[in-house]
Amino acid sequence: MNLVTNQTTTPLKVAVLGAAGRMGQTVCAAVDGAPDLELVARVDAGDDVAAVVRESGADVAIDFTVPSVTETNVHAALDAGAHVVVGTTGWDDDSRGRVSEHLERLAQAGTPRGVLIAPNFGLSAVLAMTFAAKAARYFESVEVIELHHPDKVDAPSGTARHTAHAIAAARAEAGVAPSPDATETGWEARGADVEGVRVHAVRLRGLVAHEEILFGNTGEQLSIRQDSFDRVSFMPGVLLAVREVVSRPGLTVGLEKVLDLS
Numbered sequence: 179m180n181l182v183t184n185q186t187t188t189p190l191k192v193a194v195l196g197a198a199g200r201m202g203q204t205v206c207a208a209v210d211g212a213p214d215l216e217l218v219a220r221v222d223a224g225d226d227v228a229a230v231v232r233e234s235g236a237d238v239a240i241d242f243t244v245p246s247v248t249e250t251n252v253h254a255a256l257d258a259g260a261h262v263v264v265g266t267t268g269w270d271d272d273s274r275g276r277v278s279e280h281l282e283r284l285a286q287a288g289t290p291r292g293v294l295i296a297p298n299f300g301l302s303a304v305l306a307m308t309f310a311a312k313a314a315r316y317f318e319s320v321e322v323i324e325l326h327h328p329d330k331v332d333a334p335s336g337t338a339r340h341t342a343h344a345i346a347a348a349r350a351e352a353g354v355a356p357s358p359d360a361t362e363t364g365w366e367a368r369g370a371d372v373e374g375v376r377v378h379a380v381r382l383r384g385l386v387a388h389e390e391i392l393f394g395n396t397g398e399q400l401s402i403r404q405d406s407f408d409r410v411s412f413m414p415g416v417l418l419a420v421r422e423v424v425s426r427p428g429l430t431v432g433l434e435k436v437l438d439l440s
């Protein structure tokens with residue numbers, strides 16, 4: 179990732195939403211340590227997001243909160259004049275569509291803004307997803323295993339959903355048949371069906387965030403595995419997104435777009 183910064187320009191002002199959380203605390207420290215960024219607000223549950231973002235003069239709001247509030251926060255931060263970087267999970271076509279409409283209204287009003295939603299900011303995860311999408315058409319079988327800390331509130335992970343979506347799209351485009359599966363009973367043991375891809379979620383103390391994508395043909399297997407052992411692994415991607423979003427009007431989904439991997 180290219181993290182070269184231009185230190186002669188005015189620092190970008192950044193507000194962090196979910197600042198007291200696991201990711202929020204790590205993001206605040208990373209922003210604080212970046213010479214071209216200025217942390218102007220730490221926002222958490224109970225705060226008026228729109229008011230704090232507006233009063234802080236933030237150029238960019240970063241949301242690492244919870245799936246149930248993230249969309250509301252994004253609309254509030256946009257109304258307050260900020261661009262938004264989102265790491266929180268829980269997004270679907272409908273919620274992304276409403277953000278796109280909001281962004282179109284802002285562009286038509288002459289105040290274009292950018293929103294960048296990435297299910298995973300870790301370079302290893304972004305590359306694993308990219309490689310998996312490339313491999314998807316060449317194998318008869320595919321399954322995804324995501325492994326996380328037990329304090330995570332959603333399953334399967336946003337990363338696994340994004341991975342499965344990319345795999346399903348690549349297989350559909352190539353006309354690949356569904357993975358063979360003779361299961362007749364015990365479907366509850368076969369994981370979630372995400373667009374035809376079986377996704378298994380492990381929750382285990384000691385883990386942070388990990389994903390394994392398994393591909394199989396007769397006589398061979400490809401395993402693609404990535405591990406985030408520490409939340410600092412997400413920080414280069416988050417900071418890159420902050421620097422990019424201000425010059426990317428509209429909605430961008432996935433850090434792979436910024437890294438020119440898709």
Ligand SMILES: NC(=O)C1=CN([C@@H]2O[C@H](COP(=O)(O)OP(=O)(O)OC[C@H]3O[C@@H](n4cnc5c(N)ncnc54)[C@H](O)[C@@H]3O)[C@@H](O)[C@H]2O)C=CC1
Binds near residue numbers: 195299336
């Ligand atoms: N895209 C990525 O690379 C990554 C995404 N995540 C996702 O980020 C999200 C946060 O994860 P964690 O930090 O582990 O969760 P966490 O539970 O530690 O933190 C969430 C924080 O949001 C706060 N919050 C709740 N409602 C709020 C509101 N209305 N406004 C502002 N703050 C509010 C909570 O009080 C808490 O401090 C999850 O959806 C997780 O899946 C996590 C790691 C990496």
Ligand SMILES: O=C(O)C1=N[C@H](C(=O)O)C[C@H](O)C1
Binds near residue numbers: 326335337
């Ligand atoms: O909750 C987490 O921790 C993580 N959430 C994201 C997800 O659901 O994919 C990203 C990463 O896996 C860590």
